[in-house]
Amino acid sequence: MIMLDFSNILTKEIGNNGVLIDEIEKNAQKAIKLISEKPYKELNFLELPEQDLKELKEIGKRARDYEYFIILGIGGSALGPKVILEALSPLHNLRKKPKVFIYDNVDPTTFKHIIETIDLKRTLINVISKSGSTTETLAAFLIFWRMIRERKLEVKEHFVFTTDPEKGNLRILAEEYEIPTLVIPRDIGGRYSVLTPVGLFLAEALGIKSEELLEGAREISYRAFSEKLNQNPMAILASSLYLTDIQKNRKIVVFLPYSDRLKTFSEWFCQLWAESLGKEGKGTTPYPSLGTTDQHSQLQLWMEGPEDKLVLFVSVDKHEFQEEIPEEFHDIEGLRFIGGHTLEELINTEQLATEMALTMSKKPNMKLVLPKIDAYYLGQSFQFLQVVTSMAGLLYGINPFNQPGVELGKRLTFGALGKRGFETEGEKVKNYLKKQRFII
Structure with a gap:
């Protein structure tokens, strides 16, 4: 203990x-x-040690056959897996396979270096987004999706989605293209998700027994x-x-x-x-x-x-x-x-x-x-x-599971990029940019 x-x-x-x-x-x-x-259903993270690992371990075993393993996620969908990688398999890419890259930002230079390093034919990409609408994650996913399709590769052989059990963009695509999918339980938020398939799938891909974490x-x-x-x-x-x-x-x-x-x-x-x-x-x-x-x-x-x-x-x-x-x-x-x-x-x-x-x-x-x-x-x-x-x-005396303070930034991003339903936020961005700026 x-x-x-x-x-x-x-x-x-x-x-x-x-x-x-x-x-x-x-x-x-x-x-x-x-x-x-x-008082909050999200406290169900306390029950995660009892989850069924059968499907996770099956997909994890297949992941070990790949040369490269890429995670697309941000926030809790990236930090938890990073901890598992660095704590349990330090300097992993210098010693073992699959070589792991966690792309959690939308820095184009980082993306370029990853693409120049990997061979897509030998790569498995784990897309992690519970909502299926995380802007940064979806942007990277769409680029990889195009690259996989352009090379005439089977998308179901190169993607695994980790997402909501029933809804969201990734769930829709998974059903249409028969893409293997792992479930983030409905009541578990992103920053409390490391002991779901968000983190456990990478553990299995590294040959670490997820049951020991649990x-x-x-x-x-x-x-x-x-x-x-x-x-x-x-x-x-x-x-x-x-x-x-x-x-x-x-x-x-x-x-x-x-x-x-x-x-x-x-x-x-x-x-x-x-x-x-x-x-x-x-x-x-x-x-x-x-x-x-x-x-x-x-x-x-x-x-x-x-x-x-x-x-x-x-x-x-x-x-x-x-x-x-x-x-x-x-x-x-x-x-x-x-x-x-x-x-x-x-x-x-x-x-x-x-x-x-x-x-x-x-x-x-x-x-x-x-x-x-x-x-x-x-x-x-x-x-x-x-x-x-x-x-x-x-x-x-506050709810430790919500995050209302980050929603405005998301809405303004949606508006600036022209997402339907966010026209008001888009106008706010335009007006902000028109303001006199004091820049030296």
Whole structure:
């Protein structure tokens, strides 16, 4: 089980910058009560560990026969798969097949380089969009669709759709062209979808057992409703993050994993937290970081900058690789002292030293500890933070599953591109562009 150390946000450790343990426990119990009432159908993500994997594993096995595997998706449809790729198969494209490319932006230069690298005849393209109307994803899909058709290739041999079970543009095309399709359950939103075929299909394509990811998540789903706080660290973390905001005005959460394999995990968490909680003037700003790298670029700010941050460390107990640092140059103290230690010892010591430095300076911080990085603990980590985010939303009194703030930008994009039904937004874009602009 993932361990949470919240010692360093308590008043006992950091004085006036800390919160009382009684307050944390009281709000943790409130969070458990709120989530147990299941006020939103989207909380069905807690049931994902029980999903049937038969079809997923069959299509995943076929995917391993391809030379290249491309994912077209954005937001949760790309970040979750990226985490699985980078955490469980680092430097994958240099060592294994199929070579994976995740095209999540509409940068034309990136697209050009992907096209120049792959051979379409040996490529499987996974198009991920629950609604089937994601502009960026559909733009890339249409280009690949044209290229596949121009080469007289069978579209059903080169596409897999991951989408809604019943409706949407991709569902229509799948039925017309007999394209294999995987289902995103109706009640699961994009940023909570990593443990659906959105992430699990890539896992199977990489030869990673999706059931191991789900087994880790199952442990969290089981504990999410436990009223025993020593069995429910998710409630403690949600309460702690909530209280350090509303009581201590800590508006920025620095998410700081100490492993290169978890760099994208930091980015995944930031979307989950920001899009779920940034509503009605509430929520805090997530800040993706990486240890030890950002000790050298950001620690000065955290130590002596504005008093608005809480650091959430993610440390890894065992990195599964022991490389000893040679004992050389005994007459040079700056080199001698690190000899005989291992890289694992060094990275974990640097995390500990940063944690201590922050605590000694009365800066609130907490720590999640993963025993190691594998499919089981990654699945556990995904579900852990999804539960924490949901609980935090309920404590704030907002819906942690909608995203009304992003809809206007989508509508204006539709209007600017001439989509039917969005003529009013199109006129707004034209008028905006006619305004006098102060550009130098």
